[in-house]
Amino acid sequence: MSNILLEVKDLKKYYKVPKGMLHAVDGVSFDLEKGKTLGIVGESGCGKTTIGRTILRLVEPTSGSVIFDGVDIPKLNTQEMRHMRQNMQLIFQDPFSSLNPRKTITQTIEEPIILANMIPDPDKRFMRVMELMDTVGLAERLVNTYPHELDGGRRQRIGIARALAMNPKFIICDEPVSALDVSIQAQILNLMKKIQREMGLTYIFITHNLSVVNHFSDDIAVMYLGRLIEKAPSEILFTNPAHPYTQALLSAIPVPRIHNRPERLLLRGEITSPINPEPICRFANRCNCAVPICSKEEPGLIEIEPNHFVACHLVGRA
Amino acid sequence: MESKKMNEQENTLEIRNLVIHYISDEEVVKAVNGVDIIIKAGKTLGLVGETGAGKTTTALSILNLVPEPQGKILSGEILLEGRSVLTMSELELEEIRGDKVAMIFQDPMTSLNPVHTVGAQIAESIEIHRKVSKEEALKQAKEMLELVGIPGERSNEYPYQFSGGMKQRVVIAIALTCSPDLLIADEPTTALDVTIQAQVLKLINELRRKYHMSMLMITHDLGIVAEVCDEVSIAYAGRIVEHGTLEDIFDNLRHPYTKGLFDALPDIEIRRSELKPIKGLMPDPTNLPSGCPFHPRCDYVMEVCSQSLPENKWLSETHCVQCHLYKDTNESRL
Amino acid sequence: MDEAVKKYTTRKEFFKQYKKKSRLQETWNRFLRNKMAVIGLFIFIFIVLVAITAPIIANYDTEAIKINVPNRLKAPSTEHIFGTDEMGRDIMARIVHGARISLVVGFASVALALFIGGALGAIAGYYGGKIDDVIMRCMDVFLCLPDVLLALAIVAAFGTNLVNMTIAIGLSFTPKFSRVVRSAVMTVRGIEYVEAARAIGSTNTHIITNHVLINCFGPIVVQVTLYVASAILTISALSFIGLGIQAPIPEWGNMLASGRAYMRDHAYIVMAPGLAIFVTILSLNLLGDGLRDALDPRLK
Numbered sequence: 001m002s003n004i005l006l007e008v009k010d011l012k013k014y015y016k017v018p019k020g021m022l023h024a025v026d027g028v029s030f031d032l033e034k035g036k037t038l039g040i041v042g043e044s045g046c047g048k049t050t051i052g053r054t055i056l057r058l059v060e061p062t063s064g065s066v067i068f069d070g071v072d073i074p075k076l077n078t079q080e081m082r083h084m085r086q087n088m089q090l091i092f093q094d095p096f097s098s099l100n101p102r103k104t105i106t107q108t109i110e111e112p113i114i115l116a117n118m119i120p121d122p123d124k125r126f127m128r129v130m131e132l133m134d135t136v137g138l139a140e141r142l143v144n145t146y147p148h149e150l151d152g153g154r155r156q157r158i159g160i161a162r163a164l165a166m167n168p169k170f171i172i173c174d175e176p177v178s179a180l181d182v183s184i185q186a187q188i189l190n191l192m193k194k195i196q197r198e199m200g201l202t203y204i205f206i207t208h209n210l211s212v213v214n215h216f217s218d219d220i221a222v223m224y225l226g227r228l229i230e231k232a233p234s235e236i237l238f239t240n241p242a243h244p245y246t247q248a249l250l251s252a253i254p255v256p257r258i259h260n261r262p263e264r265l266l267l268r269g270e271i272t273s274p275i276n277p278e279p280i281c282r283f284a285n286r287c288n289c290a291v292p293i294c295s296k297e298e299p300g301l302i303e304i305e306p307n308h309f310v311a312c313h314l315v316g317r318a
Numbered sequence: 319m320e321s322k323k324m325n326e327q328e329n330t331l332e333i334r335n336l337v338i339h340y341i342s343d344e345e346v347v348k349a350v351n352g353v354d355i356i357i358k359a360g361k362t363l364g365l366v367g368e369t370g371a372g373k374t375t376t377a378l379s380i381l382n383l384v385p386e387p388q389g390k391i392l393s394g395e396i397l398l399e400g401r402s403v404l405t406m407s408e409l410e411l412e413e414i415r416g417d418k419v420a421m422i423f424q425d426p427m428t429s430l431n432p433v434h435t436v437g438a439q440i441a442e443s444i445e446i447h448r449k450v451s452k453e454e455a456l457k458q459a460k461e462m463l464e465l466v467g468i469p470g471e472r473s474n475e476y477p478y479q480f481s482g483g484m485k486q487r488v489v490i491a492i493a494l495t496c497s498p499d500l501l502i503a504d505e506p507t508t509a510l511d512v513t514i515q516a517q518v519l520k521l522i523n524e525l526r527r528k529y530h531m532s533m534l535m536i537t538h539d540l541g542i543v544a545e546v547c548d549e550v551s552i553a554y555a556g557r558i559v560e561h562g563t564l565e566d567i568f569d570n571l572r573h574p575y576t577k578g579l580f581d582a583l584p585d586i587e588i589r590r591s592e593l594k595p596i597k598g599l600m601p602d603p604t605n606l607p608s609g610c611p612f613h614p615r616c617d618y619v620m621e622v623c624s625q626s627l628p629e630n631k632w633l634s635e636t637h638c639v640q641c642h643l644y645k646d647t648n649e650s651r652l
Numbered sequence: 653m654d655e656a657v658k659k660y661t662t663r664k665e666f667f668k669q670y671k672k673k674s675r676l677q678e679t680w681n682r683f684l685r686n687k688m689a690v691i692g693l694f695i696f697i698f699i700v701l702v703a704i705t706a707p708i709i710a711n712y713d714t715e716a717i718k719i720n721v722p723n724r725l726k727a728p729s730t731e732h733i734f735g736t737d738e739m740g741r742d743i744m745a746r747i748v749h750g751a752r753i754s755l756v757v758g759f760a761s762v763a764l765a766l767f768i769g770g771a772l773g774a775i776a777g778y779y780g781g782k783i784d785d786v787i788m789r790c791m792d793v794f795l796c797l798p799d800v801l802l803a804l805a806i807v808a809a810f811g812t813n814l815v816n817m818t819i820a821i822g823l824s825f826t827p828k829f830s831r832v833v834r835s836a837v838m839t840v841r842g843i844e845y846v847e848a849a850r851a852i853g854s855t856n857t858h859i860i861t862n863h864v865l866i867n868c869f870g871p872i873v874v875q876v877t878l879y880v881a882s883a884i885l886t887i888s889a890l891s892f893i894g895l896g897i898q899a900p901i902p903e904w905g906n907m908l909a910s911g912r913a914y915m916r917d918h919a920y921i922v923m924a925p926g927l928a929i930f931v932t933i934l935s936l937n938l939l940g941d942g943l944r945d946a947l948d949p950r951l952k
Contacts, residue, residue: 186595254541
């Protein structure tokens, strides 16, 4: 299908630590269509941040393939990779530390353009910077301001403008609004959606905030301890979550309502260690529905209905 | 750790007209600008607001912990069970801190001392306030750990051996050792994963009912408010713009900022194509707008809003709002 | 936005309209608020001016060098403000010319150390791993030797002239600078904007020069002032024991050495150079402390 922009196959990232091997990302596979948004959710330690960095090769994958627009990313050499980066960009979580405090907005936004040598003429390049600032809603009078003079929302807009500077096809957004106030979050999310429509972008949206990801994504992938445990279109995930962890995750969201409050499914225990994990269901120790096989075998990812994948022994068995 | 009987009439905390500014050579940060708070015995008040609303400063002032020399309490009264905090001596304050009033901060990573065992840290509070021997204190510390759902044997372990959620439980254990009358929780679950947050909130709920504690829960998350609180105060630019019971705020809100907060929330049940943000930016506490601080962002702004501060209007026995829309009426104007 | 395009066709014009708020200005203002630091700055500027105008204040050959035995050991007077030394030379003239040597060797040696040590530290800090280990262990070897000893060894082997002294002291400071720069680089390297630079396709060299080093200035500048002070002290120490600047060239350290014999009855002969060293070091330290406070990012 030529409609698939990104194909991730059995992607793994392991770190060597004194106690053994830390499985940060442990064999994740998915496809992403052009123009769509995939939300990746999970709690701390699930590997969602690592997988974003690994796809972009900001962190070298241990094994697996990442096929972007037909090109196998991990196989490119440094020169080719640098060139490929024009197509795949990253928006960071922390709007302060992701901007060089000694560079003005203009310098930050034009840097990628300069590096890729896309517009050699300084005046034309500056016009492009102004255009980008306009797209993300930054006033022209801010051209020579430094990040510390601006609030979180504006700083994040700079981050977005920088990501758009080279006209990428694909952007990974790593918790882009988590550090912002609620009223500003909505502004930034609307902006990102608008840009996606206008520029035909494909997004991966990494977050721990489930309400935000529902609003923003077409499909959602849930990660736990480095593995993909459920993937489904957003409406289906929220109305019919199959994996016990997904169910617990959804029910844990504090609902801003005082009537008809949903039943809370509380998890027991704590997340197990990602170091040298056993080949069993990694969620078994906390699962309220665990059966003996869960502590013996690792469940594979099964498609239980069109486009709905789950890795759980209790599901998909007729 | 017996539960104390409370005089039902007494208010655990009363703050009246609190004004706190941070004054430095370059600028004056108007953090708190006339805040009124009342927490009745055994009840939980949710203090809701975003950055710059003045929530943390207000919380710190209750124990007279506002950082000096910049932080100056310019006016106001803080009464803890009828006693004025601002006139207490340092010795008197030390007696209440940890004993009558306990505080939990946002980041469990930095609230615990990494070089002491968790048992020792819980015992420290017991030793100071209960005047028992070290062995007795450590024994009681173990019991506290069990109470918050951590096996007592772990009391000899160090903070680094615990996860974020467990560290926060230890922090809660320390806070509750002396059965305080008032627990101040400043965004206690913001740094935690959502499933752990659910566990910790459940724990906090159980314990406050068991000890009949009053609580000030500071948060920006209306979901947490719905789960844990009895009453809500909405803070903006150092003022309380709306206050009421859960029903008042969730079913009958009146202030445009409160409405904005609810509208900006993505609802997991209804997927809208666009979220409805509040336009504009958070006000700069060194340069607050004239009149009502929310007027530059308000969809219902009128001329009077930029000229004068709205008075506090009581719409019912429990519900009050600071907005010019309600000068002459109690009906919703939104 | 189209109006903007019509109004300003070039970037230059646009920038003229919206000026940059200078961070330097803010730091300078903060610095000025620290009284001790300002005093240190003034004293230091004064010393530098004295050194620059030394030939105008006192003629080198006739006053600083020329032996004038009948004039010897004269107490301070209007003619000789600091008195004369055991060879009859005007002490003030010698102090003033000595300042040149101290300052030049002090700054030159630190510049050398900064250049070599800084480069090594930046590479070690940025790349980490084996490269870091190799470079730092080499530096550790040098760190084991006390500054003076290392300088001594070099000077003893290659002779005592200004260039050798500069190199000697410079090399002894190199490992110290490499540590300072390395830790500054390591701190910055972990900050997200470095990762962002990599994400937009920067090369490592570009990242080091464009993002990392320009954010390390604070601690480095402070260390520079403090090490200059240290360097001046080292020169004086070396000259004092006879392995530095040799007579008759005036240098504060060798003035102390030769004046020592006459200290009891003619205290002024050592007081002047001693005071000169003291005041210079003090001013540099005050300056360094003031810079550290002014550059403190906590105030951002």
